[in-house]
Amino acid sequence: xxxxxxTREQLLxxxxxxxxxxAALQAADQSRRDREDRAPQLLEVVPLGIHGCDTEGRITLVxxxxxxxxxxxxxxxxxxxxxxxxxxxxxxxxxxARLRSLLAEQPVxxxxxxxxxxKNGEVYDARIDWNYRRNSQGQVVGFVSIISDVTEQxxxxxxxxxxxxxxxxxxxSTTDMIFILNRAGDVLYANPSAAAGIxxxxxxxxxxxxxxxxxxxxxxxxxxxxxxxFETGKVHDEDAMYHFGPDETWLNTGLMxxxxxxxxxxxxxGVARNITDRVRAEVALKQAHDELEKQVEQRTAELxxxxxxxxxxxxxxxxLVDICPDSIVVSDLSGKTLFVSKQTWKLLGVPEQEExxxxxxxxxxxxxxxxxxxxNYADLLKKGKRGETEYTVLxxxxxxxxxxxxxxxxxxxxxxxxxxxxxxxDVSERKRAEQALQKEHRTLKHLLRSxxxxxxxxxxxxxxxxxxQLAGALMQIETYWHQKETKPHEAAKAYDAAxxxxxxxxxxxxxxxxxxxxxxxxxxGIVAAVAHLVNExxxxxxxxxEFCGDVSFNRxxxxxxxxxxxxxxxxxxxxxxxxxxxRVRVEVVQCNNALRIKVQDWGVGFNPAAVRDDHFGLAGIRxxxxxxxxxxxxxxxxQRGTSIIVELPLVPREE
Numbered sequence: 001x002x003x004x005x006x007t008r009e010q011l012l013x014x015x016x017x018x019x020x021x022x023a024a025l026q027a028a029d030q031s032r033r034d035r036e037d038r039a040p041q042l043l044e045v046v047p048l049g050i051h052g053c054d055t056e057g058r059i060t061l062v063x064x065x066x067x068x069x070x071x072x073x074x075x076x077x078x079x080x081x082x083x084x085x086x087x088x089x090x091x092x093x094x095x096x097a098r099l100r101s102l103l104a105e106q107p108v109x110x111x112x113x114x115x116x117x118x119k120n121g122e123v124y125d126a127r128i129d130w131n132y133r134r135n136s137q138g139q140v141v142g143f144v145s146i147i148s149d150v151t152e153q154x155x156x157x158x159x160x161x162x163x164x165x166x167x168x169x170x171x172x173s174t175t176d177m178i179f180i181l182n183r184a185g186d187v188l189y190a191n192p193s194a195a196a197g198i199x200x201x202x203x204x205x206x207x208x209x210x211x212x213x214x215x216x217x218x219x220x221x222x223x224x225x226x227x228x229x230f231e232t233g234k235v236h237d238e239d240a241m242y243h244f245g246p247d248e249t250w251l252n253t254g255l256m257x258x259x260x261x262x263x264x265x266x267x268x269x270g271v272a273r274n275i276t277d278r279v280r281a282e283v284a285l286k287q288a289h290d291e292l293e294k295q296v297e298q299r300t301a302e303l304x305x306x307x308x309x310x311x312x313x314x315x316x317x318x319x320l321v322d323i324c325p326d327s328i329v330v331s332d333l334s335g336k337t338l339f340v341s342k343q344t345w346k347l348l349g350v351p352e353q354e355e356x357x358x359x360x361x362x363x364x365x366x367x368x369x370x371x372x373x374x375x376n377y378a379d380l381l382k383k384g385k386r387g388e389t390e391y392t393v394l395x396x397x398x399x400x401x402x403x404x405x406x407x408x409x410x411x412x413x414x415x416x417x418x419x420x421x422x423x424x425x426d427v428s429e430r431k432r433a434e435q436a437l438q439k440e441h442r443t444l445k446h447l448l449r450s451x452x453x454x455x456x457x458x459x460x461x462x463x464x465x466x467x468x469q470l471a472g473a474l475m476q477i478e479t480y481w482h483q484k485e486t487k488p489h490e491a492a493k494a495y496d497a498a499x500x501x502x503x504x505x506x507x508x509x510x511x512x513x514x515x516x517x518x519x520x521x522x523x524x525g526i527v528a529a530v531a532h533l534v535n536e537x538x539x540x541x542x543x544x545x546e547f548c549g550d551v552s553f554n555r556x557x558x559x560x561x562x563x564x565x566x567x568x569x570x571x572x573x574x575x576x577x578x579x580x581x582x583r584v585r586v587e588v589v590q591c592n593n594a595l596r597i598k599v600q601d602w603g604v605g606f607n608p609a610a611v612r613d614d615h616f617g618l619a620g621i622r623x624x625x626x627x628x629x630x631x632x633x634x635x636x637x638x639q640r641g642t643s644i645i646v647e648l649p650l651v652p653r654e655e
Contacts, residue, residue, distance in 0.1 A: 082095065125151045128145050158413055174193060175406070176324065186208070187209075210223060225255055233257050253273075530564075530588050545585075
C-alpha cells in the first residue's frame with residue numbers, strides 16, 4: 001500500500017511537470033507566432049531598405065523601403081538575383097563569388113559597398129549590412145541584407161581625398177622648410193625642403209630633438225619660443241643666423257600653434273625660409289591627413305563631424321598659405337584662376353577685396369611672356385611638374401616685377417589632371433643684386449684696363465728713356481775697359497759719358513717713381529704732394545697753374561691719399577695736355593667731413609657723353625671716387641672749358 005501511494009505521488013508530480021512543459025511550449029509557440037505576425041509589420045515601417053535572398057542569391061523578400069531605394073516594385077525584384085542591379089560587371093561577378101564563399105566558410109558578417117543602378121538609370125553608392133538566415137537546425141537557408149544609400153558620404157570622402165592630395169602636393173613642392181614640433185621641441189614631421197635646408201637625412205629627422213638639429217646657442221631660445229606659442233597661442237616670427245656645416249645661413253622663421261577640434265594647442269608648426277640671397281610656400285600636416293583619413297572611414301552618423309573637421313582643416317591650411325611669403329595661384333586646366341593667396345594681391349598691386357577667381361592667369365604676365373607661359377603650361381600638363389621658370393608680372397599700375405614660378409599638376413583620386421598649382425616668388429631683389437654685381441665686374445674690368453694702360457705707359461717710358469740711358473752707359477763702360485790700356489784719353493771720355501748717362505738714368509728713375517707715387521706723398525701728405533705735382537707741371541708745360549690747399553687734418557689713410565693724388569694727377573695731366581688753356585686752377589680743400597678736389601681749365605672743352613671707352617682717364621677718376629664712397633662731377637662743353645670736381649669722405653690716419 002505504501003508503494004502504491006509513493007508511485008501515485010510520483011505520477012502526480014510528473015503530471016504537473018508535464019503540464020508545465022506543455023504550457024511553456026504553448027507560450028513559446030504563441031511568442032513565435034506573434035513575432036512572425038509582427039515581422040511583416042516591421043518590414044513595412046522600417047526606413048531602411050531590406051531584402052532577403054536564398055542561397056542562390058535570388059531575392060525572396062523585399063520591404064517597401066527597398067522598393068523606394070531601387071525604384072523597382074516588389075514583383076519586379078522577387079526572383080531576380082541580388083547583383084542584377086549592380087553597375088559594373090566586375091562587381092556582379094565579385095558578388096556571386098562572395099556568396100559562394102560565404103556559404104562555404106561562413107565568416108563573421110561584415111558590411112561591404114557597391115555601386116547600384118536604380119530603375120531610372122541613376123547610379124548610387126550602397127552600403128550592405130547582412131546576416132545569415134538559418135532554419136531550426138541552424139543550417140544557412142539564405143541571407144537578409146539592409147541597404148543604405150551612402151552616395152553623399154562617398155562624395156564627401158572623395159572631396160576630402162582631393163583636399164588632402166592638393167595640400168600634400170603643395171607641401172612637397174614648396175621650397176620653404178616646414179617642421180611640426182611638440183612641446184618638448186621634438187620633430188614630429190619635416191618636409192623634404194627642411195631636410196635639404198638643414199643638410200640632414202630626411203629618414204632620420206622625425207623624433208630628433210632641438211639640440212640635435214641646431215647649434216647650442218640657439219636651442220634654449222628655440223625651446224623658449226615654442227613654449228611661448230603653447231602658452232599664448234600667438235604666432236612668433238624672427239630672423240636668425242644658423243650654422244649648417246661650414247656655412248652661415250640666415251633663416252626667416254615663424255612658429256604658429258596647431259589646435260585640435262576642441263581648440264587645444266597640440267603642436268607647433270615652424271616655417272623657415274632661407275633668406276641668405278633673398279631668392280626662395282606651403283606645408284601639409286601629416287597628422288591632419290591621418291585624421292582626415294580616419295574620418296572618411298566613419299559611417300553616415302559621423303558625417304556632421306567629418307564636415308566640421310574638413311572646414312577646420314581647410315582653415316588651417318589657408319592660414320599656412322596666408323603666412324607664406326610667396327604667392328600661390330591654383331588654376332583649372334584652361335588657365336582660369338581657382339584660388340590665390342594673400343600675397344598674390346600684393347604682387348599684382350590690386351586691393352585684396354578684388355575678385356581674382358575666374359580671371360585668366362595668362363593676364364598676370366606681360367604680353368611678351370604670354371606665348372611662352374602657354375607653351376610651358378602645355379608642357380606642364382605632359383610632365384606633371386615644372387621647375388623654376390622666370391617671367392615678368394604686370395602690375396595694376398603698369399609697373400613690372402620679375403618672378404620665378406614653380407608649378408605642379410593637381411590630380412583627382414583617379415590620377416586625372418584637375419588643374420595647376422603654382423608658387424610665384426618675387427626675385428626683384430636678386431635681380432638688382434645681379435645687376436649690381438655685373439656693374440662691379442664692369443668697373444673692375446675697366447680699372448684693370450686702366451691699370452694696364454698706366455703700366456703700359458710706364459713701360460714705354462722705361463724703354464724709351466731709362467732703358468736707353470742704361471744701355472748707353474753700359475756701352476760706354478765696355479768701351480772704357482777696352483781702351484783704358486791702349487787709349488787712356490778716349491777711355492776717360494767714355495767713362496765720363498757713362499757716369500753722365502747713369503746720373504740721367506737715376507734722375508729718370510726718380511721721376512718715374514715720383515709719377516707713380518712720389519715720396520713726398522708718404523712723407524708729408526696729400527697737400528704737399530699736390531703742391532709738388534703742380535710745381536713739376538708748371539716747369540714741364542710752362543703753364544700758369546694756380547693751387548689752393550686748405551685743410552685742417554694732418555694725414556689721411558694711405559689708400560685715400562694715394563687715390564686723391566692719382567685723381568689730381570690724371571685731371572691735371574689732361575688739362576695741361578689737351579685743354580689748350582692758358583691757365584689751370586687746382587683746389588684741395590676740406591669741406592666738413594669731405595675732401596673736395598677741383599681741377600678747372602678755361603680751354604677747348606669737350607662733350608663728356610662722347611668720350612670713347614678706350615679713354616681711361618675720366619673713367620679711372622670716377623671709379624676711384626666711387627670705390628671710396630665719393631662722387632664725381634664732370635662739367636664741360638666745347639669751347640667752354642672743363643671742371644672736374646671730386647668729393648671723398650675723410651678718413652684720418654690713426655697716429
